[in-house]
Amino acid sequence: MVTLTEARQHRTVNGWVAFLKQADIPVLRQTARELTALQERGDDTGARDITRVVINDPLMMFKVLTYANNHRSRHQLQDLVQVEQAIIMMGTSTFFAEIPAVPHVEDVLNQHVPALVDLLKLMIRAHRAGYFAAEFASHLMDLHAEELRVAASLYDFAEMLMWCFNPEAMGEISKRQAADKTLRSRVVQQEVLGFRILELQAELVQAFNLPSLLNDLMDEQRAHLPRVRNVQLAVNLARHSADGWANAALPDDYKEIAQLLHVDVERVMHIVGVPH
CATH class of the missing domain: 1.10.3210.10 (Hypothetical protein af1432)
Structure with missing residues (x-):
């Protein structure tokens, strides 16, 4: 494991990749707020509703696509490039459980x-x-x-x-x-x-x-x-x-x-x- 201090000191691409792979990627506070509101609506929330929020936040988009492409089923051969498609594949409950809208950029x-x-x-x-x-x-x-x-x-x-x-x-x-x-x-x-x-x-x-x-x-x-x-x-x-x-x-x-x-x-x- 590479710590943030080490990544900054070593000044190498490999060091930063190793650090970022296990870092908590932050998202906008506004994104977290809107996703919490959608989660509270329960079954009324669909993949399209979540997508509308995610595409406003490039870092949340990054988190969704990396999760989706690292948790593909064996039958699914194609890369997931579209956000809505990725959320449909994982399901809304998995999305809320596995892709936390924390930490917030504003706090970091x-x-x-x-x-x-x-x-x-x-x-x-x-x-x-x-x-x-x-x-x-x-x-x-x-x-x-x-x-x-x-x-x-x-x-x-x-x-x-x-x-x-x-x-x-x-x-x-x-x-x-x-x-x-x-x-x-x-x-x-x-x-x-x-x-x-x-x-x-x-x-x-x-x-x-x-x-x-x-x-x-x-x-x-x-x-x-x-x-x-x-x-x-x-x-x-x-x-x-x-x-x-x-x-x-x-x-x-x-x-x-x-x-x-x-x-x-x-x-x-x-x-x-x-x-x-």
Whole structure:
């Protein structure tokens, strides 16, 4: 077993994977509140009700999919990529018994308010990316739009986990990048953490037995494939519109999305909800 202190000191991907595999992954307090309300409704609560709550919280989504893929029956050969499908397979009673909505992100970071603020922003952005990806997929008549929602929502899950468990280091990365806009993320991550977050994410997908499709959909090397392109563009749009619709990178995003969806830029701006 690797303790949190050891993971922070050793600064290796393997150390963090070993720690995170047995860590209690936190979720949003709001998620816990809503799930408690659903649990109290008893038999009136179905998989769809639970799914509506889970997809608002990328870390809860992560917990659901890792549990589902590590507890598949022998007959079930396919990876579970969609949240509702995973909850149906395990059943609502198993969901409530085996996937606790604790601890809460807000409690884990109660001594690190700036880190909490940055994490919440990242989680909101991830949720928006998921929404955009599902919208684009629906527009393209993709029958598995929910897979793209999950991939876009979990695109930065390793970074979320590092904010939860290594807030000082993540704050240092933020500070350095704010001071020098030309600093590349991967360079400063390597200096501060001892590895790139992308490397950690790739290892976590395997260690937690997440669906390999998620790795494919998040893989920048496959950006020529339409579904991967969808996820990338949704993530970029969520990032660039996080503080409003004035970011200089957005017009290029609209053009690329227009190419993906085979529509004009005006239509894209309408689809993604740019205010007039």
